[in-house]
Structures are given as structure tokens and as C-alpha cells.
Amino acid sequence: MTKERKATLATLLILAAALGLVIANNIDWRPAPPKAELSPQDAVYAMLDAARRGNVQQYLACYTGQMEAALRQAIAEKTEAAFARYLQEFNAPIKGIAITEPQPLSDREVKVRVEFVYQDRNEVQMMYLEKLSGAWKIARLDATDRLKTLIPYGTPVQ
Numbered sequence: 001m002t003k004e005r006k007a008t009l010a011t012l013l014i015l016a017a018a019l020g021l022v023i024a025n026n027i028d029w030r031p032a033p034p035k036a037e038l039s040p041q042d043a044v045y046a047m048l049d050a051a052r053r054g055n056v057q058q059y060l061a062c063y064t065g066q067m068e069a070a071l072r073q074a075i076a077e078k079t080e081a082a083f084a085r086y087l088q089e090f091n092a093p094i095k096g097i098a099i100t101e102p103q104p105l106s107d108r109e110v111k112v113r114v115e116f117v118y119q120d121r122n123e124v125q126m127m128y129l130e131k132l133s134g135a136w137k138i139a140r141l142d143a144t145d146r147l148k149t150l151i152p153y154g155t156p157v158q
Contacts, residue, residue, distance in 0.1 A: 009039050040102040040110050040129045043136035051091045054084035064130055064137035079101070093118050102129070117148075119154060121145040 047062035072116035096117035108131040116123045126142040
């Protein structure tokens with residue numbers, strides 16, 4: 001073997017060893033921690049995120065019972081694409097969301113207060129969630145109440 005060939009081989013071995021060290025350092029050798037159970041608030045945020053993206057199937061997956069059936073009926077009457085546009089348009093003006101701590105109603109049902117912040121108003125809605133197969137799903141909603149805002153969202157501070 002020539003000196004040039006030995007030098008090339010040594011360089012390749014050093015580069016392979018360096019690459020191996022980089023890969024080994026980036027791999028987490030510890031076992032994955034158990035997944036944290038999602039909270040009722042996480043379920044509401046998941047529903048809002050799916051609506052904002054217009055993802056109809058993920059949106060439907062956040063509901064159960066009569067709410068899910070009613071939504072499926074609405075989708076069947078429109079189309080999935082039209083319902084996706086509706087979800088996006090309906091959620092576009094929302095500037096912020098506040099969700100209270102869940103109030104237990106039973107061992108598998110909770111109630112949360114969701115406040116939607118818009119440019120010119122705030123709206124409050126009570127959502128009732130059920131825990132089914134380890135996941136929280138929205139089972140029913142109360143009517144939305146409009147709150148009077150003294151200072152509209154986005155008003156400059158003076």
C-alpha cells in the first residue's frame with residue numbers, strides 16, 4: 001500500500017469515527033418517559049388548532065356523542081372542503097383564548113369556561129368534556145355569552 005493510500009484510509013477512518021461520535025451524542029439512550037395524560041384544556045386547544053388549520057378530521061376527533069353526530073351531519077350537508085373553510089373563517093378573528101381549570105362534575109366529566117377574545121368583544125362559553133378511553137372529548141356546549149369590554153383588544157396604551 002502506498003503512502004498516499006494509507007493517508008486516504010486514515011482520513012476516512014477519522015471522519016467515520018467523528019461522524020459516529022456526533023450520531024452517538026445526538027441519540028438519547030435513556031428510555032422515553034411515559035407520555036403525560038392530556039388535560040381537558042389540551043383537548044380544547046387541540047380542537048381550536050384543528051379549526052384554525054381547517055383540519056376537519058382532527059376537529060371531529062375532539063368531539064363525542066351528539067356533538068360529533070351533529071357535526072358529521074353538517075359536514076354531510078355541506079362538503080368537507082366547505083366545512084374546512086367555515087372553520088377557518090369562523091376562527092380567524094379570534095385574538096386570544098383563556099381556559100379555566102376544569103371543574104369536575106363526575107369521575108369522567110368536567111366543565112371548563114372558555115373565553116374567546118376578539119378585536120371588539122369577548123365571548124364566554126361553557127364546555128363539557130368526557131373522558132373516553134383515556135382521552136378528553138367535548139361532549140356538549142352551552143350557548144355563548146357576550147361580555148362587554150371596556151377597552152377593545154389592541155387599543156394602544158397611552
